[in-house]
Amino acid sequence: MRSDKLGETLLPKRIALPVFASDALSSVAYAPDEIMLMLGLAGGAFAVTHSWQVTIAVIVVMAVVVASYRQNVHAYPSGGGDYEVANVNLGPKAGLTVASALLVDYVLTVAVSVSSGVQNAGTVLPFVRGNEVVVAVAMIAFLTAMNLRGVRESGTAFAIPTYLFMLGIIGMAAFGFFQHFTGTLADAESADLTLLPEGGTDAVTGLAAGFLLLRAFSSGCAALTGVEAISNGVPAFRPPKSRNAATTLLLMGTVSITMMVSIVTLSQWTGVKIAEDPATQLVRDGRPVGEDYHQLTAIGQLSEAVFADFPIGVVFVSIVTGLILFLAANTAFNGFPVLGSILAKDGYLPRQLHTRGDRLAFSNGILILAAGAAFLVFAFGANVNALLQLYIVGVFVSFTVSQTGMVRHWTRHLRLERDRAARRRMQRSRVINAVGATMSGIVLLVVLVTKFQHGARYAILAMGVLFLLMLGIKRHYGRVSRELAIDWETDKPVLPSHVHAIVCISKVHKPTMRALAYARASRPSVLEAITVDVDPDDTRVLLAEWERREIPVTLKVLSSPYRQITRPILDYVRSIRSGNPRDVVTVYLPEYVVGHWWEQLLHNHSALRLKARLLFTPGVMVVSVPWQLVSAEGAEREWIDEPPIPGSVRGGGV
């Protein structure tokens, strides 16, 4: 996408909603399950009584977070993500904390979304059951390949599955509500099962019950992942950008809450039961259902109950749920390299991740993300419940830090602002962000306390490692930059007085003759050809040829008692330098250019090795004089045509 054409491809709200909302909306595929599952640890009755309370708490948090991010969108129309907000308002350490949290959460988004998608696919595809890890890793591989290849993105490609998912879930809910009120709503397949508390039948009371409610709440907060996405993408909206983005954010929150409420309500009515360990916790006629029982997701059970006489509805809901989860995973594939690029620009990650126009930068990011997600899927057996214990920490770290940063932002601006109306708006925003920061902070605390033992510590460990790594990289770049800085008082640049050119010769053929011609064209102070006497016979042949062809440059033979090539040349170069330390030595190396990777294995190794070592010698220039073999002709084109870069839609292109 040309920079100056980016303006022509901005997104209307109806396209922006699906582009940015797939991650947030897709979490209703696992968040309600997770609430019921956690509460179910204390038995079926406990789950029925409390799932509503927990759901309301989650919805309140979501409403507050949406309201808070609407302030971000107005304050940072440039699309300042949480990282930028934290960086600008709270300093680099805060920014780095958010960045570490976000990087870890991108990996978890892929792992959780793909695992949940595979779990949902199990509703209609029996062969998936029992092979979840293999299928999930295959899906990650597919996403990786797609993103590495660089599929040209379009807003429509996002819009269709997202709207179909909304249609599927809200349509199912509407139909279910209609059935309920007409008394025709069927029971869920797990309605006749009894859900036993984990590990026995003791009722959970007091502190333990409270802790379980908090755990269920933490897990339910998975519904909030992806809410911040719009605040990163404001520049992609049509003007008025900020207002449109804020409206879209509100819309997304509304849809998300509606779906969440619908699923929890329908689950209560149809008697859906979700157990952490179905084989022992679920009891039919007094006996545990055992290992053969395959527990469907809440959406799966609901669709089977609501569409009992309309099986195509079940398939439809299952497919669109799988699709949106897949899309949610894909957004991480877009977001991870973009964040990596921003961090690289700020010197926290290797600089080569920055260059935006270069696909290689994105490829590295994509591969790291995929490897991390595949590892998690493998380590946790594609178990959504287990993976969710690691998730959310990062999200709420970044929510909390970013909202705190926003409070600072308003405070700073209030100091300068004199207009009363503007001041009032800012004060209002500051209150909203303060509420958001406080609530996010409390949720973060709850999440840490309830999930630390169950897996969150691994996520925190990973964030800590990333934090230190990025700090180390930044310090390294700083050190190098100080080392390279010029002190214009003392470091007067001086031109080398004398250029001593050396052309390395192994045979008399076109590449060496070209190197010689180029070296002569540079008119050095001294020019000589050198060869290393590794094999006396070869050397004799070369010298004879050199003389016969009357080549007008002296050919010097370097002896090599140990039959090495690199060493004698290095020694010779050093001897020239030590005679005249202010000179510069130019070493001309003929290099073959070949078209195929396997040809590369057969050529240039001596030249590359020599070059690698010459670079360590001060006062030396190494000149590669390429000779393009016929096979290289086609290969040049491969380098030039570059496929599109993933994530461009969210950056403001369609």
Place this chain on the structure above:
Amino acid sequence: MRSDKLGETLLPKRIALPVFASDALSSVAYAPDEIMLMLGLAGGAFAVTHSWQVTIAVIVVMAVVVASYRQNVHAYPSGGGDYEVANVNLGPKAGLTVASALLVDYVLTVAVSVSSGVQNAGTVLPFVRGNEVVVAVAMIAFLTAMNLRGVRESGTAFAIPTYLFMLGIIGMAAFGFFQHFTGTLADAESADLTLLPEGGTDAVTGLAAGFLLLRAFSSGCAALTGVEAISNGVPAFRPPKSRNAATTLLLMGTVSITMMVSIVTLSQWTGVKIAEDPATQLVRDGRPVGEDYHQLTAIGQLSEAVFADFPIGVVFVSIVTGLILFLAANTAFNGFPVLGSILAKDGYLPRQLHTRGDRLAFSNGILILAAGAAFLVFAFGANVNALLQLYIVGVFVSFTVSQTGMVRHWTRHLRLERDRAARRRMQRSRVINAVGATMSGIVLLVVLVTKFQHGARYAILAMGVLFLLMLGIKRHYGRVSRELAIDWETDKPVLPSHVHAIVCISKVHKPTMRALAYARASRPSVLEAITVDVDPDDTRVLLAEWERREIPVTLKVLSSPYRQITRPILDYVRSIRSGNPRDVVTVYLPEYVVGHWWEQLLHNHSALRLKARLLFTPGVMVVSVPWQLVSAEGAEREWIDEPPIPGSVRGGGV
């Protein structure tokens, strides 16, 4: 080792014997077992009756082969191995056949020797039993690490274990013979077992019996591996080289035959039984011994019988057997890269395997060998019997081709020789080599027929693939060499009329200033600095700095609508070239030199990518102007101090 000092480190016979004989002598650790095991497929009685006959056949072949190679040693005092003999006398295709066979057999030598060593270790180290694959792969890893690191070799290091092994086996035999004739020789632990024929109790007769005898003979010929080693190493002997080498070869053959005869005789006397499938074939009191029975090697069983009252003798024999097998595997680690180097010199393998003084050449060979051997050990479960089905083919291919080549050699020399005594000696040699060639050919045929189904086909397939691969590489080099050859009539070298120099600038700091100074020192026709406008802010800062510092070179800003770096520079270079196709464009790239591999991850990526693509553009020189960071200072030394090269003892150094 300096070429001119090689002469000072020649080997006396007493050291040369162990240096070259470990491979040949070590095969008595598995060859007798293999004969008994194969014959045992037809039951214990069959094995007892025929093992002597088969052993005598193997010994006859060995005597003939030793006699034949004594001729090679006299004819090629330069140490012409089988590859050279075949190449010179029968043409390159024959040479390549031998080379493929030898390469495959080196890999098998490692796999067989290590597996057999591990099996022998099982005699005294019970924890090895059942973990053979893991232990064998660990041993290969250890050998690889040792050879990669480059241990300085000494003849003594070879001499001690080899002489101890001779002492162990011949001492055990002498003591056993003494016990036998004084009537005190104990029975082997398997003496009271009955060895059933494989798959039932039917007696094997007629054709089947004959076939089994041939199979046993083929397997027993494993004793011949390594006999040719001395013929490669004649230059390492003290003068008179050829005569000393021939004597050593004879000595080695005598020791080998003595040990072989001793082991087979003692096995008969003590009633050793070796079964392919001990669990079902071995019966105690009418019932199979079952999976719990651990079958010791013949040497293991013999040492326990002979040293029944002297357990330290058992441990000693087991240790020296393990050591010599380990040493035998190590000789392949020395031989494989040396052969690779010779083949690379002839253009059959990538040229970088040739450079003798360069350790990297050897490292690649060592890694390939180790990977191949580890794969075989893994695929065949470290089972010596299974691996031996693939072995020997290569050995006898090279014996046969090389001996045939020797017959040609003598015929050619007889045409020129007039001296009667010399002619008589040559005719005698020719007869010996003709007998050797015929016998080797017959054995090769027997090996092919009896082992093809049991695994030899994989070895043949591998040789075929290697043969074609090496032929392809040779053709590639030939094609390139023709493409690069100069036609001195038409290809008159012309000096470029005009040098257009470009210095790539991203920042004003020491490395770019040095690049600029060096570029100016080369006095090009046109000199300009360029920068790519990826980020307008950065570009503004750069331009301001450039002006403030009054740098006396124009800085040109290339626009980059797609925010790429490489593409705009490539396009600019092409535009210069297309204006003046006879000019040459010199691109100066400042490059950082860092000391640690992880620092490398953080630097130079844009420069390297740019360089890789510029090389495809005709008429361009790429100049790397290195800047050594402080961290690079220590790293230079690592490049220079090179550890010793494995196999140097056999090449003529101690």
